[in-house]
Amino acid sequence: MTWPERILGVLAPLAAAVIWGGMYVVSKWGFGAIPPVTLGFLRVALGAVALVAVVAHSGATRTPTRTDWRGFTGLGALVTATIVTQFVGTDLTTASQGSLLTVATPVATLLLAAVVVDERLTRAKVAAVGLATVGTALVVADGGLDGSLDPAGVTALLGASVAWAGYTVWGKPLVARFSALETATYASVTATPMLALLAAGELWLLHRPLSSLPTDPAVLAAVAYxxxxxxxxxxxxxxxxxxxxxxxxxxxxxxxxxLVGTALGAALLGERVGPWFLVGGTLLLAAVVVVGRARS
Known part of the structure; x- marks a missing residue:
């Protein structure tokens, strides 16, 4: 691997993580206009349309086999689980809580990678798991930023971490056979009908027809983001x-x-950071640093 490729391998997912930090603030605001699962469906459907257009323009010629499509469908199911638990969890908590609690994702990914693809689990990684466990407990015990943490919200957000870890680990073989662009595209395409069914159920339970959803510029801008x-x-x-x-x-x-989600939640939504929440968050970040140093 060349040095530029190594740099790209770091900068690309780092940029994705920065974008997701802003996502929690936008989605938290958007729940006031659109129910969480429905907003998740609109998000993925729009993303799938954009990705399909890019793939078509790129001239990709690889045709997935039935086995490949089973793999993409599995990724789509993991995406669906991530979106539903992530948005429902954020709706029940705050933007800052949502962004910080899902920092358990790196630890879940490391453990799953050790089981699925035999990535070595070193002492440093075990120490990171311990730090993350204590950190998460302190975040929950702190009671959140503005009031208490909802147990269902916490459970949903931790479930989102595990589901996204699965999307990351099981996506690696398909990325190797196809490409990042094609794998992300086909996963989003297979997730769209799953989320459509769940969104339809949510709107039916809430007695809100699709035509009742707001279409003012601010809401459309949030969905577009x-x-x-x-x-x-x-x-x-x-x-x-x-x-x-x-x-x-x-x-x-x-x-x-x-980091981005907590900062934006405090700056734009007025969410306050409690002392134990900060301590727990620091331990969670320390767990990631320990892993990063061990792998460097």
């Missing part, structure tokens, strides 16, 4: 890193997401 940037661009950039480095290394770069 989530679709074009937080989905199409960020998912491609995340998988682009997997073209050059392993899943564990890419997962370390997720640290930028909670």
């Amino acid at each position: 989530l679709g074009f940037f937080a989905t199409a661009a960020a998912w491609y950039l995340w998988y682009k890193g997997l073209e050059y480095v392993d899943a564990g290394t890419v997962s370390v770069l997720f640290v930028a997401q909670p």
Whole structure:
């Protein structure tokens, strides 16, 4: 691997993590207009349309086999689980809590990579798991930034971390056979009908027809950001890193997401940071640093 490729393997997923930091603030605001699962569906559907257009323009000629499509469908299911638990969890907590609690993703990715693709689990990685466990406990015990943490919200956000870890690890072989662009595209395409069914169920339970959703410029801008940037661009950039480095290394770069999300949540939504929340968040970030130093 050349040095420029190594740099790209780091910068691409790092940029994705920065975009996702802003996603929590945008989505938290958007839930006031569109229910969370429905907003997740619109996000992924728009992202899928954008990615399909790019793939068509790129002239990609590889045709997935039935086995490949089963793999893409599996990734789509993991994407669906991530979107639903992530958005529902954020709706039940705050933007800062949502961005920080999902920093458990790197640890979940390292553990899953050790089981699935035999990535070596060193003492440093075990120490990182311990730090992350204590950090998460302190975040929960702190009671959040503005009031108490909702147990269902915490559970959903931690579930989102595990689901995204699966998307990262099981996506690696498909990225190697196809490309970051094609893998992100086909995963989003297979996730779209799954999310459509869940969104339809959500709107039916809430007695809100699709025609009742607001279409003012601010809401459309939020959906566009989530679709074009937080989905199409960020998912491609995340998988682009997997073209050059392993899943564990890419997962370390997720640290930028909670930093950006917490900062924006405090700056734009007035969310306050409690002392134990900061201590727990610091331990979570320390876990990622320990892993990063061990892999460097």
